[in-house]
Amino acid sequence: MDLVYTSEQQDFRAEVRAWMDAHVPKEPLDTLECRVGFDEHVVWERTLASGNWGMVTWPEAYGGRGLDLIQWLIFEEEYFRAGGPNRANQNGIxxxxxxxxxxxxxxxxxxxxxxxxxxxxxWAQAWSxxxxxxxxxxxxxxxVRANDSGGDHYVIxxxxxxxxxxxxxDWGFGIFRTEDGSKRHKGLSFILFDLNSPGITRRPIRQLHGDTGFAELFFDExxxxxxxxxxxxxxxxxxxxxTAGFERGLMLRSPGRFQATAKRLVELYREHEAEASPAAREAVMTAWMQAQAYAYNTYAVAAKIMAGGSIGAEASLNKIFWSELDRAMHRTAxxxxxxxxxxxxxxxxxMNQWLEGYIFSLSGPIYAGSNEIQRNITAERLLDLPRVGAG
Amino acid sequence: MEFLLNEDRLALAETVRDYLAGTHGPDVLRRLDAGDNRDPAIWQGLVNMGLTGLLVPEEFGGLGLGFVDAALIARECGRACLAEPLVDTAFVAVPWLLSQGDTAQMAAIVSGTAKPSVAHRINPWVSDGDGAALDSIDPLRNLTRPVGTSSSDPLLLDLGALMSAAQLVGLAEAMLDQSAAYAKIRTQFGQPIGAFQAVKHQLATAAVAIEFAKPVVWRAAQALSDGLVSAPVHISHAKVAASDAAIQMAETAIQVHGAMGYTYEVDLHFWMKRSWALSGAWGSRAFHLKRIDDAVIGGGLEIGPDQTFA
Structure with missing residues (x-):
């Protein structure tokens, strides 16, 4: 147990901070869920890439920095400290x-x-x-596998x-049934596809606030x-x-994001302190406490992985915790x-980022495996309770 | 930076866990509860393992270990619902007496002949003291009104709160195990009740609270070891997180046990009663929230993504 950063880690933090302070857009970008905003976020991805800050945990051979998990956490802390935009390339990274x-x-x-x-x-993901x-x-x-003059290919x-x-x-990934008549988990293959391929129709789904973050995809041969x-x-x-394990596991939501929200919430509370009830005060403190607890837990999981361990069904506990924390913080705001x-x-x-954030936070307990599914996984795999309903 | 409980520490804690599981099961709690709450043989067993001297410097015959080690052993004391006042004496009174430069009783503590507990203005009762007995819902606490003066030193309160938090983690973990075990054997409608999502989800929710209380406690123990100025805030955080997890777990546990959980016959009540007791001991939830409030909203503590270990 050593909760002090090394001088190299402190130097690294200073390096990230300097770059972020110089490059993070001063004004928040438009939402990722419209064409203009998405394009602004793509520009930001390229800015990050120009400083080699795009895929920091990837090996250098693939264009990353090969950072270890502690460096990754420091990077994320500084990213959110500087108010870095959401990542358009989250699915890819x-x-x-x-x-x-x-x-x-x-x-x-x-x-x-x-x-x-x-x-x-x-990249877009196409599971559901x-x-x-x-x-x-x-x-x-x-x-369906076919081999003709156009080569060995699938027809989706x-x-x-x-x-x-x-x-x-630009591109999507998902799983498709490659074995005719196969059932359930069998006969599926993981395939990448160009979203501009002939035969793909994208129909953006209008969300409750009118924006379009995700879409339906129709595949016609x-x-x-x-x-x-x-x-x-x-x-x-x-x-x-x-892949779902990566999503639920350590990296989908780094603690810096929630610590930044908790800090903004404390500042918001101070602005409203004169008229706010003690109940709001406790909710604000809970936000700080839980964001910190999430950070400690993430550092502990990172240390465990670096020591050769792995993250299993505990990832479900993580996903339940951060998603419900995020919703509670925004509700309080x-x-x-x-x-x-x-x-x-x-x-x-x-922009009223609290409203945008609140609406977004409502999706957290639903996506990446709903929290009901995560609670089933927790009960069945960590508490060894009987499995039901699973095929 | 390495947030990792190393193998030596965990090995010691596992030894204690195994020892208590083998010698201090629910049958022992029932025997003590039917008698006078204490058995010198249990205390001697703890002394023989060196636990009374865990934090006593080697020059006085102790093991000279630190607060993270003590917190891990305190967690095992909670898990076993240990009746003896090992934590009050060895993990609270010892380091506080050492901080006062008072080493007079150290050798006697190590050998098991002295069992001091120190009262605090905010935690005025002690286990196994000389004064009049108090009527706690948890009789195994052997709670007494102390005869001597009590301290108001914040360090004493911090030690008591930290070690209570660690015990609460172990208590909560034990109740989770008991409840999951019961949900697997109790059948209704032709299947174990643990197959019902309504039961699964309650237990999973309590498991989340426990999982995220644990690292807060270890962090607080390390902050105290490192002598951080902010250690009291982190100890308050640990006490609130561990108390909340234990109380939530206790309420979930009795719900999962159904009417059986309301009986003396099922073991759960020993752990529930200890959880109620320790949640209020060494500073109430409101007291600790106030300290967090002063730091976080009052501005005494740097907060934000880059301040994880401030």
Missing amino acids: FLLGPTIMEFGTPEQKARFLTPMAKGETM EPGAGSDMAAISSKA SGQKTWSSRAAFA VRVPVENRIAGEGEGWKVAMA MQLLGAAAELRRFDDGR
Whole structure:
């Protein structure tokens, strides 16, 4: 147990801070969930890449910095301290990138990781289908193998939905049924596809606030080369589970994000202190306490992984904790704001980030495996309670 | 920077866990509760393991270990619902007496003949004291009104709060295990009640609270070891997080046990009663929230993403 940063770690923090202070946009970008805002975020991804800060945990060979997990945490802390924008390339950095590193061929690594690291290609994920949400093994979209004059390829037909970033991204990844008549977890393959391929129709889903962050994807005999399949045919479930593990695990939500929110909440409370009740005060303190607890836990998990351990079903505890913390913090802010809570822009023109954040926080307990699923996983795998309903 | 409980520490804690699991089970708690709450043989067993001297410097015959080690052993005392006042004596009174330069009783503490507990203005009762007995809901506490004067030294309160938090973590973990075990054997509607999501989700929610209380306690113990000025805030955080997790767990546990949980026959009540007692001991929830309030909202502590270990 050593809770003091080394001088190298302190120097690294100073280096990140200096770069972020010089480069983070002074004005918040428009929301990622509209064309203009998405493009602004892509520009930011390229700015990050220009300083080699895009994919800091990736090995240097793939365009990263090869940072260890403690350096990653320091990077994230400084990123959120500086008010860095949300990452348009979140899916690529934390989900697909690690998946390709683990399961991809050398050719796939060169073809996909390098442009991802440079901020040239933005990725959407395509897991869910209309009939396969929490029960992802129920997917039915097909990829039929065909070999003709156009080469060895798959022909994809079907529909994906709740595909995040798909309204504006360049490429997508998901699992498809490659074995005719197969059931549940068997006969699935993990396939990457160009979102501009002939036969793909994107229909942006209008969200409750009117913006379009995700989309439905319709596949009408879309040809995808076999070289776009990650790992073996029929191994899609295994690959997808590993990817979902990355998502629920350490890196999806770094603590810096929540600590920054907690700090802003304390500042908001101070502005409203004169009229706020003690109940609000306790909610604000709880925000700080839980954001800190999440940070300690993340440092502990990072140390465990660096010592050769791994993160298993504990990832479900993490996902429940941060998603419900995020919602509670934003709810508290909305309560403090009172009449101003409903304004998308305050009367001085500033974006009401609390409202945007509150709406976004409502998705946290739903996406990346709903918290009901996470509680089942916790009960069944950590507490060894009987499994029910799982195929 | 390495937030890791190393293997030597965990090995010692596991030894204590195994020893208490083998010698201090619910049958022993029942025997003590039916008698006069104490058994010299149990104390001697703890002395033989060196636990009374855990924080006593080697020059006085102790092991000379630190607060993180003590917190890990205190957690095991909670897990076993240990009746003896090991934590009050060896992990609270000893370091406080040392901080006062008072080493007179150290050798006697190590050998088990002295069992001092020190009262604080905010925590006025002590276990196994000389004064009149108090009627606690947890009789195994052997709570007494002290005869001598009590201290108002903040360090004493911090030690008591930190070690209570560590015990509360162990108490909560034990109640989680008991409840999960019960949910697997109790059947209704033709299946174990633990197969119902309504039961699973309550237990999972309590498990989340415990999981995220633990690192707060270890961090607080390390902050005290490192002599951070902010240590009292982190100890208050640990006490609130561990108390909240234990109380939530206790309420979930009795719900999962159903009417059986309301009986003396099922073991759960020993752990629940200790949780109620320690949640209020060494500073109430309100007291510790006030200290956090002064630091976080009052501005005494730097906060934000770059201040994780401030």
